[in-house]
């Protein structure tokens with residue numbers, strides 16, 4: 164099935180990733196650990212942009228940027244250079260943002276997503292480094308604010324802006340792309356995506372080959388998807404009314420779920436870009452090979468390996484490799500029990516219970532997972548009891564073994580023997596026929612099977628009686 168894209172939707176995303184795992188900001192020594200602190204307590208003359216202060220590049224930030232570029236299959240530029248992007252806005256008291264322009268650290272690359280009709284390549288235009296501005300806090304809503312507060316703790320944090328080509332054809336594909344980026348970035352350990360403002364999206368969208376509108380600064384993936392849905396509908400209605408779509412910058416009102424025009428789109432020449440005279444160009448391509456060698460196994464590669472190594476389904480492989488934490492958890496479990504059982508229990512059951520409670524994988528222990536799977540596969544408890552144990556641990560704590568005792572979940576011995584008898588008879592139709600035809604010895608074969616299945620826990624005479632009763636039944 165080919166996706167037709169009837170409205171000619173094109174979506175290109177600019178994703179700002181804040182490298183909050185670095186210890187210090189991009190051009191100064193201020194700590195990045197400001198998220199729980201008072202406003203304007205992590206600042207210095209450099210990140211406040213006071214006259215006379217001079218930036219010094221954070222070497223680790225450059226390394227992280229190269230790591231991200233390589234993970235997105237980008238070419239790393241020979242020599243990178245910072246530029247000044249000039250504009251006036253109170254979140255940036257210097258009057259310009261130190262960013263990159265024609266020599267971004269990472270050039271063309273690609274990311275593969277699960278598109279509307281199968282795998283789809285989304286081209287990356289570039290990934291560049293820049294400083295985060297301060298954060299404005301509007302009192303009330305942005306259009307009707309009585310006043311605005313500014314917090315410069317964020318100012319000067321390292322951002323990587325990842326720009327895609329307009330290769331996505333629906334809000335769903337945009338969402339998949341964002342999820343994929345998040346997954347890759349988590350694998351790289353360059354940021355903590357759960358911290359506020361760790362990933363912010365500017366969503367560009369056009370229909371029927373018209374001009375694009377850009378919805379700026381969306382703080383959640385869900386928000387991006389909703390903003391795009393709204394924006395596509397708005398643009399289609401506008402075209403239907405015979406109006407032209409103008410290139411403009413819009414704001415997404417999360418509460419109302421609508422986009423609002425802010426200004427017509429500024430153009431490149433408005434910014435008066437020029438090379439940052441306070442920072443020398445950096446040779447970076449030389450550093451790429453060593454960083455490439457040290458890259459971790461990334462989601463696509465891990466998914467492929469899970470498929471091969473553990474013989475699981477494609478769906479399980481995807482579910483188990485999206486989050487690096489889940490992948491590691493799975494492999495620890497799979498080392499101790501049958502990997503196929505582990506895939507079913509972790510991907511289908513445990514993840515379902517965790518999602519339902521909005522918890523992540525840290526909320527459950529590897530050893531408890533191993534214990535539950537063991538109890539079920541050794542036929543000591545039913546699958547339903549296994550699920551019940553997981554739910555109990557998540558909701559009230561405790562250990563699987565104790566819960567089994569407290570709730571009397573162990574299958575009664577009788578049930579186990581009865582089940583073994585049933586199975587043994589089903590698997591030995593020939594022996595049953597022989598016995599009924601008068602070959603008494605065939606009974607031993609069936610009873611032997613029962614003993615084998617119950618690992619000797621059944622009483623042989625009792626087993627014999629049960630088999631007989633069933634056959635003659």
Ligand SMILES: Nc1ncnc2c1ncn2[C@@H]1O[C@H](COP(=O)(O)OP(=O)(O)OP(=O)(O)O)[C@@H](O)[C@H]1O
Nearest residue numbers: 173174175176177326327328329367368369374375
């Ligand atoms: N016709 C189009 N429809 C949808 N998206 C488009 C279209 N043309 C370009 N885009 C997307 O718009 C984005 C442009 O981002 P880029 O950072 O290059 O420039 P910008 O938005 O002008 O600059 P700024 O960083 O100041 O916002 C890219 O993601 C690109 O794919």
Ligand SMILES: [Mg+2]
Nearest residue numbers: 177324326365
């Ligand atoms: Mg941009």
Ligand SMILES: [Mg+2]
Nearest residue numbers: 177365367377
């Ligand atoms: Mg933009």
